[in-house]
Amino acid sequence: MGYRKQKGHLCDGEPVFYLTDTSAATDNNPDGLVFLGRAQMFRFPYDLSPRDLVPEDIKAAGLDMASAVFGIVAQNGSSDAKAVKSRVFFENAVADSGGPEWFERIMVPKTLSSPKPSCFQQYLTQDGTKSNEDLTTYLKGDYTTIRGHKLYWHRWNDSQSIDAVKEQKDHDGLLNDLLSPNPKDTQHTIMTPIKSGVTFKGRIRFEGLADIELGALLWALNLPEGCAHRLGMGKSLGLGSIRIDSKLRLVDRSARYGSWQESGITEAKEIDFMRAFEKAILEHARKTEGTVEESEKGLFGITRLQSLFCLLDWAGKPDSSKTDYMELKCFKSRPVLPTPHAVMEKDDPPGEKDLPRPAAREDDSTNTVSNKPSVVKTQPSPLQAKPVEKGQTRKGKLKRTDGCWVAIFEGDSRAAVIVNPSSIPAECADDCKAEFYITEQSKRTGIKVRFEKLM
Structure with a gap:
């Protein structure tokens, strides 16, 4: 009886399934064999990767403000590898007081899966007028883009127990297994959540920031009233919502080192730097394709940020039933992820919805050549x-x-x-x-x- 000499190899007589395309036929491949696999519903690679679907103007933009402030690490093996030193440094945040009462008891949360690029109905921009059978994917003919930045809703309320995030089926058995030297379960993990209401204090040091860059850092820390950040593990289950308050102190190094009596430290008005950043971003948005609603105040005038603040709104977060963690069966019909404003049952701001994408040009350098059978999509009469x-x-x-x-x-x-x-x-x-x-x-x-x- 045949056997596989090596993983990934076929043994004698092992059946395979294949896919042909006459347009792929050559002298060396007269039948136009394109793909083969062991299973009837075998997988084959997409034409494009997620990176290929990042808009060209973004990929060609060069060093952005976030990378310039926080730094970037050189990619090994890249011909144009480069690194930029960070100018922001984070110290540990220490809890104000207490001891073990900071923590909830150790537990096994519900299964947290990793992002799946094949979930194209959520990660790619969809037309908004198409049926589920016509969703855009990573195929060359489906001209689309990456949809945006992935964020989770705030979905915790004071009336629910921490037990709501626990794995309900045989929790204690799973916990004992995962704490053992040789756990058998590979789908779950363990965690010890921090209790609600615990406060921490820490410092963020910076050097050499321009006024606009410092304003950007302050804006990232000090969200609009009612909004909160998301940190750590379990965000999809409702954990990790925090509020940050900051005080800005500037160091005059000449004064600090020029006198024994001077510390060189002064408190500064954060709002001055934040306004400088606001002004620069609004001017940039008006010059580019970004939509600015002049009737709105500050950064709320930028429609993309309206969607961001909608997602980060703790005070006005939607009912948790609308943002439940999706179980496997929920993906069967491939529902398209709604916009933040649609979840809140509000009209989308101008320019911040999924627009139909134009057909790809024949000379579009961003497209690759596909070996898969083409699918011709005709427009309805x-x-x-x-x-x-x-x-x-x-x-x-x-x-x-x-x-x-x-x-x-x-x-x-x-x-x-x-x-x-x-x-x-x-x-x-x-x-x-x-x-x-x-x-x-x-x-x-x-x-x-x-x-x-x-x-």
């Missing part, structure tokens, strides 16, 4: 146009009716009410093509949309 639904971004036309602007969509005879008509440029005429966001749609109330931009 007007009679087959997808129905208008809340949460979509749709292209349509502007029409004047009784002196008011309305939106008309292909495949739907209803005129949609525009909730922000003052945003429509004065030079618009009938039949101007524009992009709209569907804020409401029902048989009773009709369609309501938000004007986004002219096409």
Whole structure:
């Protein structure tokens, strides 16, 4: 009987499944063999990696402020390896008082899995108007981008017990196993959470920061009122929500070392540096494609940060039932991750929703050549146009009716009410093509949309 001489090798007579593509046929590969595997539903690699889907302008941006302040480590083996020294140094934070009462009892939390790049419905930008069968993936023909930064909601409330994060099935047996010299379980871990209400004090030292960089550091520490940070293990279970308060002290080295009597330390107003940072970021956002709402105050005017503050809002966090840790069965239908404002049942700020992506150009240097069978996706005819639904971004036309602007969509005879008509440029005429966001749609109330931009 045959056997595998080495891991990954086939033995004589072992069946395999394969995939062919006539476009891949060559003299050396007349059948166009593309992939083979041992299982009928074998895995094959995507055309693109997550890094390939990072927008080119971000990859080409060079050293950003975070890297310049906190430093970067050179990547081994890289031809352009470089390292930047950090100018910020963190000391240990020490608890104010007490002893063992700082901690909850040791426990086994619910299984915490690692991120799975194949969960493309959550990690990649989706069209917002497509069905689950048409979700964009890492294939070359599915032109899309990485969706953004991954964050967890605050989801703890004072009425729940710490037992809510424990593994419910045979907890004590799992704990004994994991504490043994040779544990059998490989899917769980152990942890000792810190009790709610414990306070710590520490120092963050810095050197050589420009006013804007110091303002950025202070903004990162001092979140808007009602917001809180997330730290440590168990964030997906609701642990790790903390608030940080800071006091800024500056050291004048000339005064410090020029006199025995002078410490050179003075307290400074944090707000001055934070405003310098705000001003610089708002100016940058106005010059780039970032959307700025001038009616909002400070950094709240940047729509991306509105979504960030929505996620970090402790005081107004959504009901925990809306942000429960997803179990395996929840992924079966591949639900698209909603935006933070959608979870809060609010309208998304302009520019901060999942927009349809343009088709990839033939000469797009960011695309790689795919060896997989291509899938041709045709656009629906007007009679087959997808129905208008809340949460979509749709292209349509502007029409004047009784002196008011309305939106008309292909495949739907209803005129949609525009909730922000003052945003429509004065030079618009009938039949101007524009992009709209569907804020409401029902048989009773009709369609309501938000004007986004002219096409």
